[in-house]
Amino acid sequence: MPLRIAIVGVGYSGFDSMTPGLSTRELMFEAASRAYEDAGVDPRKDVQSFICCTEDFWEGISITDEYMPDQLGAVLKPLCTISSDGIVGLATACMHIMSGIADVAVVESHSKISDVLNPDEISSFALDPIYDHHVNADPRFVAGLEMARYLKETATKRDYCAQVAVKNKKNALLNSRGVHGANLDKDAVLNSNVASSPLTELESSKTIDGSIVFVLASARKAKKLGDHTVWINGIGWSSDTPWIEDRDLAKAAYAEQSASRAYKMAGVRNPATFFDLAEVDDTYSYKELQSLEALKLAAKGKAGKMVESGTFDRDGQLPVNASGGSLGVGHLLEATGLHKMLEAVLQLRGQAGRLQIPRAKKAVVQSWRGIPTATGAVAVLGN
Amino acid sequence: MSQKITSYPGHEITPEDVKEGKYLDVVYKFEPKYSWAAGVAISRFLAELKEGRIIARKCMNCERILVPPRMYCEQCFRPTDEWVQIKDTGTVNTYSISHVGTDARRLKTPILVAVVDLDGATPGMGILHNLGEVEPSKIKVGMKVKAVWKSSSERQGAITDIRYFKPIGEE
Numbered sequence: 001m002p003l004r005i006a007i008v009g010v011g012y013s014g015f016d017s018m019t020p021g022l023s024t025r026e027l028m029f030e031a032a033s034r035a036y037e038d039a040g041v042d043p044r045k046d047v048q049s050f051i052c053c054t055e056d057f058w059e060g061i062s063i064t065d066e067y068m069p070d071q072l073g074a075v076l077k078p079l080c081t082i083s084s085d086g087i088v089g090l091a092t093a094c095m096h097i098m099s100g101i102a103d104v105a106v107v108e109s110h111s112k113i114s115d116v117l118n119p120d121e122i123s124s125f126a127l128d129p130i131y132d133h134h135v136n137a138d139p140r141f142v143a144g145l146e147m148a149r150y151l152k153e154t155a156t157k158r159d160y161c162a163q164v165a166v167k168n169k170k171n172a173l174l175n176s177r178g179v180h181g182a183n184l185d186k187d188a189v190l191n192s193n194v195a196s197s198p199l200t201e202l203e204s205s206k207t208i209d210g211s212i213v214f215v216l217a218s219a220r221k222a223k224k225l226g227d228h229t230v231w232i233n234g235i236g237w238s239s240d241t242p243w244i245e246d247r248d249l250a251k252a253a254y255a256e257q258s259a260s261r262a263y264k265m266a267g268v269r270n271p272a273t274f275f276d277l278a279e280v281d282d283t284y285s286y287k288e289l290q291s292l293e294a295l296k297l298a299a300k301g302k303a304g305k306m307v308e309s310g311t312f313d314r315d316g317q318l319p320v321n322a323s324g325g326s327l328g329v330g331h332l333l334e335a336t337g338l339h340k341m342l343e344a345v346l347q348l349r350g351q352a353g354r355l356q357i358p359r360a361k362k363a364v365v366q367s368w369r370g371i372p373t374a375t376g377a378v379a380v381l382g383n
Numbered sequence: 384m385s386q387k388i389t390s391y392p393g394h395e396i397t398p399e400d401v402k403e404g405k406y407l408d409v410v411y412k413f414e415p416k417y418s419w420a421a422g423v424a425i426s427r428f429l430a431e432l433k434e435g436r437i438i439a440r441k442c443m444n445c446e447r448i449l450v451p452p453r454m455y456c457e458q459c460f461r462p463t464d465e466w467v468q469i470k471d472t473g474t475v476n477t478y479s480i481s482h483v484g485t486d487a488r489r490l491k492t493p494i495l496v497a498v499v500d501l502d503g504a505t506p507g508m509g510i511l512h513n514l515g516e517v518e519p520s521k522i523k524v525g526m527k528v529k530a531v532w533k534s535s536s537e538r539q540g541a542i543t544d545i546r547y548f549k550p551i552g553e554e
Contacts, residue, residue: 025453026455029454043460060419070455071455115419116416125415
């Protein structure tokens with residue numbers, strides 16, 4: 001039997017380069033208010049568990065979990081913070097519901113990156129302090145290392161990566177949340193400044209502010225809550241070794257593991273033909289190719305060619321990041337997974353507006369925690 | 384160590400050992416920088432402090448007057464409704480006399496920390512601040528106090544625009 005946890009409400013705020021008018025907490029209140037309205041729940045009465053996905057250094061406040069209850073309606077209610085991507089938070093909410101601790105659980109994650117004046121200092125600080133921290137460069141050098149190894153091992157053509165950025169930035173032009181949408185060609189992407197070779201600036205997603213809230217419910221409870229339920233049928237998450245030097249830099253092994261668990265749970269046997277859409281990690285251009293192969297949506301080394309031939313376009317055989325993804329919309333730190341989930345949920349509800357993929361019924365969503373991590377999560381959704 | 388225990392097993396590392404490099408470590412000074420957006424409620428609160436006033440928000444549902452002000456009521460989970468000017472006088476809810484600084488050293492002059500319930504706010508709501516112009520031994524829970532402000536030219540829209548709270552006689 002596949003997993004059957006209902007997504008009964010979603011809400012978001014922000015999706016802008018800066019949100020100087022609102023505090024993090026006010027941004028969260030806005031997203032939470034919308035999600036509760038969407039679900040038809042009162043957080044003071046109907047919710048038994050609240051989960052936030054945040055990281056203290058991004059917040060600039062230690063033990064940041066303590067500052068989460070008020071704006072979510074969670075004062076004197078069970079709340080915990082998980083310092084990981086939002087999809088890991090959803091997995092925790094699923095467990096709370098399956099165990100009977102909660103009928104209704106809420107998951108929030110956000111980015112208030114505009115409050116951080118030197119984000120590179122924080123990413124660099126995530127490198128092993130003794131073994132790796134000596135490299136005094138923009139931390140995207142790790143992405144450059146992965147990309148070079150991926151291109152070499154899969155014999156993928158360099159400009160296929162650029163095509164990912166072209167596709168996603170173009171998709172984002174149709175998305176009201178798409179901060180970094182643009183109509184570019186491959187040359188523009190390839191000729192933009194090199195961040196850390198072979199990766200260029202236009203192949204790197206840019207961070208934005210935003211808060212996203214999900215309301216989850218048991219199947220029994222979901223019957224009473226609205227008529228636009230989307231189901232989580234499988235979920236998985238995984239972390240590889242932190243040693244950059246020792247893990248397989250050519251592939252996203254964490255995504256492969258997460259997907260195989262989520263697929264098994266959901267009963268997905270042939271992922272390449274099973275889904276109507278996919279929202280996968282595209283923090284950097286090559287990451288989308290790596291992720292598609294890890295998720296078995298493309299054979300090893302074939303993702304680039306398929307992107308080039310239009311298989312993953314919005315009107316292609318399997319639309320991938322039809323929303324614009326992180327390259328087109330923007331990167332939301334630990335809320336990136338919830339952003340991808342949000343886009344997939346709107347698609348499966350038929351509420352994606354100009355982005356709508358006809359007859360979308362099944363979706364796969366995948367996220368990565370960013371440099372220098374090797375942690376990711378996958379969710380299988382159906383309506 | 385105690386009367387019964389005069390030494391612990393193992394080898395004690397002395398400051399000299401560290402100086403001589405017998406034990407290796409890596410030193411790094413982490414320097415993240417932030418510029419927190421104060422938001423709608425706290426921005427107004429700070430702007431009012433600059434004018435020498437304290438402002439709160441009222442929730443019409445539970446009728447509480449909230450300070451520090453917030454744009455949402457955490458009990459009712461709804462937006463708050465209006466700004467309310469409250470007084471710069473109040474009552475010491477609790478206090479503590481701190482003898483240890485942030486660097487763990489003993490302080491020559493102790494720091495007088497108090498939670499002050501502000502007049503005009505819902506009872507039990509107020510401000511965490513320092514006390515001044517008072518002998519530590521004379522501080523009492525329930526004591527009436529009043530804000531001592533910096534001069535208007537010194538105020539910059541910060542919680543420290545109030546220097547401290549000092550005792551006032553019962554009215």
